[in-house]
Amino acid sequence: MQKVLFYAMMGEKMCFQHILLNALDLTEGGAEVKIIFEGQSVKLPAVLVEEGNKLFQRALDKGLIAGICLACSRALGVYEQNLATGLPMLDDMMGHAGVRPYTDLGYTVISM
Secondary structure, three states, X not given: OOEEEEEEOOOOHHHHHHHHHHHHHHHHOOOEEEEEEOHHHHHXXXXXXXXOOHHHHHHHHOXXXXXXXXXXXXXXXXXXXXXXXXXXXXXXXOOEOOOHHHHOOOOEEEEO
């Protein structure tokens, strides 16, 4: 089975929409997919929740969102908002969300 980790770095919602589209499409094709918010993208979860983004909700419902980088959330001033989403705060790589737990399991990493 194909395994893909989308490691979102960009803070633009349009870019993240394409991550969601591809993640959902791959999942429908039988792949195992996870998404991590890292870097500037940590500003997006609260925005997506607030606006009721349907693609984001579908990804949540399918369990595709692995979590949000703790260090970047704090550095970019969105820690409290991200904590309120209920998504896991990831800090396995010196306070940041690392890819190694996924590469060790055979995931291909796509960073956008």
